[in-house]
Amino acid sequence: xxxxxxxxxxxxxxxxxxxxxxxxxxxxxxxxxxxxxxxxxxxxxxxxxxxxxxxxxxxxxxxxxxxxxxxxxxxxxxxxxxxxxxxxxxxxxxxxxxxxxxxxxxxxxxxxxxxxxxxxxxxxxxxxxxxxxxxxxxxxxxxxxxxxxxxxxxxxxxxxxxxxxxxxxxxxxxxxxxxxxxxxxxxxxxxxxxxxxxxxxxxxxxxxxxxxxxxxxxxxxxxxxxxxxxxxxxxxxxxxxxxxxxxxxxxxxxxxxxxxxxxxxxxxxxxxxxxxxxxxxxxxxxxxxxxxxxxxxxxxxxxxxxxxxxxxxxxxxxxxxxxxxxxxxxxxxxxxxxxxxxxxxxxxxx
Amino acid sequence: xxxxxxxxxxxxxxxxxxxxxxxxxxxxxxxxxxxxxxxxxxxxxxxxxxxxxxxxxxxxxxxxxxxxxxxxxxxxxxxxxxxxxxxxxxxxxxxxxxxxxxxxxxxxxxxxxxx
Numbered sequence: 156x157x158x159x160x161x162x163x164x165x166x167x168x169x170x171x172x173x174x175x176x177x178x179x180x181x182x183x184x185x186x187x188x189x190x191x192x193x194x195x196x197x198x199x200x201x202x203x204x205x206x207x208x209x210x211x212x213x214x215x216x217x218x219x220x221x222x223x224x225x226x227x228x229x230x231x232x233x234x235x236x237x238x239x240x241x242x243x244x245x246x247x248x249x250x251x252x253x254x255x256x257x258x259x260x261x262x263x264x265x266x267x268x269x270x271x272x273x274x275x276x277x278x279x280x281x282x283x284x285x286x287x288x289x290x291x292x293x294x295x296x297x298x299x300x301x302x303x304x305x306x307x308x309x310x311x312x313x314x315x316x317x318x319x320x321x322x323x324x325x326x327x328x329x330x331x332x333x334x335x336x337x338x339x340x341x342x343x344x345x346x347x348x349x350x351x352x353x354x355x356x357x358x359x360x361x362x363x364x365x366x367x368x369x370x371x372x373x374x375x376x377x378x379x380x381x382x383x384x385x386x387x388x389x390x391x392x393x394x395x396x397x398x399x400x401x402x403x404x405x406x407x408x409x410x411x412x413x414x415x416x417x418x419x420x421x422x423x424x425x426x427x428x429x430x431x432x433x434x435x436x437x438x439x440x441x442x443x444x445x446x447x448x449x450x451x452x453x454x455x456x457x458x459x460x461x462x463x464x465x466x467x468x469x470x471x472x473x474x475x476x477x478x479x480x481x482x483x484x485x486x487x488x489x490x491x492x493x494x495x496x497x498x499x500x501x502x503x504x505x
Numbered sequence: 506x507x508x509x510x511x512x513x514x515x516x517x518x519x520x521x522x523x524x525x526x527x528x529x530x531x532x533x534x535x536x537x538x539x540x541x542x543x544x545x546x547x548x549x550x551x552x553x554x555x556x557x558x559x560x561x562x563x564x565x566x567x568x569x570x571x572x573x574x575x576x577x578x579x580x581x582x583x584x585x586x587x588x589x590x591x592x593x594x595x596x597x598x599x600x601x602x603x604x605x606x607x608x609x610x611x612x613x614x615x616x617x618x619x620x
Contacts, residue, residue, distance in 0.1 A: 171560075174535050174568045181523050181531075216563045245567045247586055267515075267571040270522045 164281050165207070168192040169199040169225070170214035170243070175266065179212060179243065182270050186277070196220030200228060203235055210280055213260070215244040215251065226258035237287065239280045243268050305379035305439075315429025315442070320377030321389040321421060321469060322446050323362070324453035325353065325396065327370040328416040346370065349415070352403060356395040360388040365439055373450075375441050378428035386423050386472025393419045393463045394477075394500055416462075420453025422446075423468040451487040452496060463499040470497045508576050510606075510613045515573030532618045535568055536611055543607060546584070546600050555589050562588075565603075574610040577603070 166188050170176040173194075180190045191208070193199040197220040199211070211229075215222035222242060229235045242255045245266040252263050261283070262276045291303075327333070327349065334342045350367065357364055357374045361382045366373040374392075377385035396419060404414035426443035445468075452464045459482055470479055478500060484493035520528045542561045549557035562584035569578035580603045589596065 172564045172567060173538055174531060174571060175564075177531055177534060178523060178571060181527050185523070216560055218557075218560065245563065245570070247582070266567050 162187065164188050164209040164277075166190050166210050166212060167199060167202060167208045168212045169194075169196065169217070169222070170212075171195055171217040172214070175214065175243075179268060182268065182273060183212075183277075186274055196222065196225040196228075199225060200235075203229075203238065208238060209284060210277070211238055211240045213240050213242050213244075215242060215246050215255065223254065223258065226255065226260060230259045237284075237291075239284050241276060241280060315427040315431075317425055318378045318381070318428045318441075319385075319423075319425055320375055320382075320428065320441065320445075321385040321423040321472075322426070322441060322449040323357075323374045323376070323389050323393065323419060323421045324450045325372055325374075325393075325417055325419045326453065328418060328457070330370040330415075333413065333415070345415075348403065349400075352399040353396055356392050356399055359395070360392040361385075362389065362392055365441070373446075375428070378426075378441060379439060384472065386469045387474055387477070389421050389423075390463070390465060390469065390473060390477055390499055393421060397462050397500065418453055418456030418461075419463045420449050420451070420456060420465075421463070421469050422449035422452055422466040423472065447489065448487070448494065451490070452494075455485060455487070455496065459496070459498065461498040465497050465499055467495040467497070470495075510574065510576065510609045511617060512573035512575050515570075515575075516617060519571065519573070529618045532572070532614045535572065536614065539565065539568065539607060539611070543600075543604055546603070550589065550593070550596055550600060553589060559585055559588050569610070572610075572614060574614075577606045577610050580606055 166183055168176055168179050168183070168190055169192070170179065171194050176192050176194065180192050183190045191202065191206075193202055195217045199213075200220070202208075203211070213222045213225060222244065226240065229238065229240065236259070239261040240259065241262045241264060242252075242260045243264045243266055244251075244255075246252065255263055261280050264273060264276060349370070350372070353372060354364055360376070362374045362376045363379070364372055364374045374389075376382050376389045376392075382388060396417065400415060400417055407414055422445045424443075424445040426441045426445045428439070428441045430439055431442070432438055448466060452466060456462065456464050461482075464482070465479070473479065479497040482496045482498055485496045486493045519531075523531070542565045545557060545561040546565075549555075549561065562581050566578050566581035566585055569575070569581055580599070584599060584603065591599075
């Protein structure tokens with residue numbers, strides 16, 4: 156996305172009337188902006204979908220697709236609904252103006268447009284857009300793209316909803332002794348490479364990493380956005396993670412560094428997903444028995460000496476081509492009933 | 506009519522903010538577009554196309570006010586607001602009056618743009 160600042164903005168003028176179009180374009184160019192123009196709503200929407208604009212100056216009374224229709228379409232378009240719109244029109248009646256504002260227009264300027272007023276309103280709108288873009292950028296950096304999208308779609312509210320999803324826990328075996336045996340800088344570098352590899356495997360299969368603690372991570376498949384085959388996606392992710400760690404180990408071996416091993420635990424079912432924390436500081440997470448179970452199963456990989464362990468519910472959602480081996484029922488701490496656990500793929504020495 | 510064909514204050518302000526050269530271009534565009542809008546008014550009156558009639562009147566109003574052609578603007582606004590509601594003959598007479606006013610505006614603008 157381009158820089159917002161209102162030094163030089165990219166604007167789109169939409170007006171069916173040539174005199175109006177020329178005059179408005181001229182006024183805006185004299186203010187130092189870069190201006191494109193369209194003669195009706197349909198053409199304008201096409202242009203908005205092809206290139207990015209900082210702001211739209213929209214006439215209402217137009218053939219083919221009028222300004223009201225353009226406002227409606229923009230409002231319902233996730234990609235375009237944040238483009239600010241200033242309506243420039245000589246519509247008769249306050250009702251029309253109210254309707255424009257209700258449909259999401261930022262401002263209304265009567266025609267003929269007064270250049271001084273235009274400059275002031277434009278400056279204010281562009282400044283508001285710049286702040287919004289900045290906020291979006293912050294959300295993007297500190298949240299996953301899925302969470303950012305969810306926030307943009309439905310806004311922020313503490314509280315959760317029930318979802319059917321798959322949770323994965325993973326960590327590096329024997330990480331503490333490894334970290335103690337090398338310089339902190341080296342550990343950070345190791346973690347960064349490790350996380351980069353794991354993130355690419357997880358997001359490549361539609362999962363979302365929502366917690367990182369030291370060398371451990373928690374990922375969710377199926378929330379905040381639904382994912383049809385979340386069980387299989389999680390398991391395929393796990394297999395890819397093991398594969399990537401093997402490749403990473405080849406590199407480490409070449410640099411005379413010890414290999415790393417990881418353990419992955421996966422469980423599926425209904426859980427509550429949503430934002431927890433306070434209104435000032437919150438995080439997107441999943442809570443429920445399934446989440447605890449996935450964490451317990453991950454710990455169990457050390458005991459069972461397997462790289463990937465999954466629960467029965469996850470197993471039920473798998474393609475036959477994925478090899479699983481039943482390890483029998485296991486009683487976990489804090490659980491009254493034993494849980495059937497399965498090992499996926501080839502066993503890996505701890 | 507007490508009102509001048511072109512309000513000089515409006516026209517001069519336009520020239521000052523948009524630039525004299527640009528205003529020549531803008532006037533030329535209007536002199537091409539306006540007769541087409543008048544044609545559209547007559548045609549849509551004959552075919553009873555209310556939307557087309559209203560849009561043409563609206564455009565003419567908007568452009569007239571831009572150049573300070575306030576009388577023409579007021580006449581166009583009246584057409585925009587009442588649309589095809591008045592009797593066909595009466596409406597036809599108003600459109601004719603508007604065309605006559607436009608002829609005065611066109612002459613005045615042609616003179617002014619070289620001033």
